[in-house]
Every structure is written in structure tokens, then in C-alpha cells.
Amino acid sequence: MGRALASASPEAARVFEDADRALGFSISALCFEGPASELVLTKHTQPAIVTASIAVLAAIRAAHPNLPTPEFAAGHSLGEYSALVAAGSLSLEDAVRVVHLRGRAMQEAVPEGEGAMAAIMGGDRAAVEALCAEAAEGEVLSPANFNAPGQIVISGHKGAVNRAAELAGDKKLKAIPLKVSAPFHCALMAPAARAVETALAGMTLRTANFPVIANVSASPNQDGEEAKRLLVRQIDGPVLWEQTILRMAEAGVTHALEIGPGKVLAGLVKRIDKRISVLSVSDPESIARIPEFFG
DSSP, rough: HHHHHHHHHHHHHHHHHHHHHHTSSSSHHHHOOOOOOTTTSSHHHHHHHHHHHHHHHHHHHHOTTTOOOOOOOSTTTHHHHHHHHHHHSSSSHHHHHHHHHHHHHHHHHHTTTSSSEEEEOOOOOHHHHHHHHHTTSSOOEEEEEEETTEEEEEEEHHHHHOOOHHGGGGOEEEEEOOOOOSSSSSGHHHHHHHHHHHHHHHHOOOSSSOOOOHHHTTOOOOOOOHHHHHHHHHSSSSHHHHHHHHHHHHTTTOOEEEEESHHHHHHHHHHHTTTTTEEOOOOOOHHHTTHHHHH
């Protein structure tokens, strides 16, 4: 992950070097060489994705210095940290340090095997909230990610998620269990939220150069202290991704770059609002296509 980019772009390579120094271990070696068994541990995955994303951004800015300032930035869950770095609110060094801690705290918040997540396909917010209420039976269960129309992820105690999956068919919904290491974005993550709150308290988040739409509010924000509060609320609150994209579309956004590994968000945006075209950018070839994408 990111190796070809770091070879092609000195600016991207510098991001990996800066992240290695900030973390005190080589996240670049994990990204470039693995092993996958270490990279998939959330304490490593989180700083790896932020580093790789900001490396792509650095390469974009070096290759295309005359791109206009974005109207907004946004990121899905962990991606909110990359968005804040992109907007100049959070330093890369602080971002990788706090998400390394965030990953560890999220993993430790719930004993292994006690939590689960599932994607519920085919229902709206009201239907999924009703499903969670019926299946909870005194345990934690709630919507975690409002990803796109007809795709809402639920999170909570494993028994409650399993009951929801069994009930889904009767309600003309489809449940797809997700392979995750912990039940993210639900009340079980409260201990992780407190840990991140403590870490962020010692960091300075500056006024952002452009608004970042927060996961938990789907509202734009540029204030650094408010960004800290929103990052804490995000850990045990739902990701309002569908609402975030609609907010952008209603504000007149027509083109967006998905920066970093993967193309999942581009697919979600296509389902949410076709007024926004998305180019996924993760390597030298896709960086070269940016001017043509913006026309």
C-alpha cells in the first residue's frame, strides 16, 4: 500500500518518513511489505490508512499546484482525521499518533467475541431503528453507519446483532455480517471515546482552511476545538455519511476526489447523489488523470 506512490513522489515518501518518526516505528514498512496479519490489526490499520491517504494528497498537491481550494473535506469514520489534516487543522504527526491510540482503545473497549456489526440492506432509517429496538433485548444495538440509501450498518453486542439478522428476513430486509475486530460507532465504544478525548486534549487543532463536514453531525465545521469534540462524539456515535454527501450536493458540489486506498466511497456517493462525480485517487496513474477529471 503506497509503495509505488512513494517511489514516484518525493513528497509522498516524505509523508511516510514523517509518520514513521512520529509513531516511533515503521508504518511505511508495514504498508509496503506487510505482513498482512500485522497491518490488519486496527492499531496499525488506522495510522497506515491516514498516512497513505496524506501521502496521496501530498503527491496530488505537488503534481497539480494550481488546483482550486476545496469547498469541503469529509472522511468516513477514520477518514475524518485525514480530512482534518487535508484542511490544515490537524498535523500529520498528531493525526497518526492519535489514531494509533484510537485503534488500540477501540480494540480494547470490548472483549473479543462480545461485539459484532452487520450491514442491513433494503431499509430506511426508521425501519433499521425499529429493527434494533426489537432485537436489542436489553443489550446495546444501534445504527452505526448510514452509508447510502438502503445500506445501514448496525453495531452492538453479538447476540443482539445476531437476533437482528434473524429478524431482518421477516421484515423484507437483508442482513450481511461484517468481519470486524470490534463493534464500532455504538455505545460500547464509550471507553475508547474517553481515551481519545484525553489524547486530543493535549493537541492543538487549528482553524481549518476550509470546512470539514463531521461524521456525527453532517455539518461543516472549521473551529479546531469543536473538531476535537466532534472526533470524540464520532467514536460511539453513528457515521452520517449519506447525510454528509447530500449536504455537499445541496451546497453545489459537483466533483470530488476520493483520496487514499480503495474506491468504496466513490461507489457510495454514486448511490447517494448522482450530482457528484468522484475520482478515486491512490497511485501515480490516477493522480495524472485529475486535470482531465475536473475538465
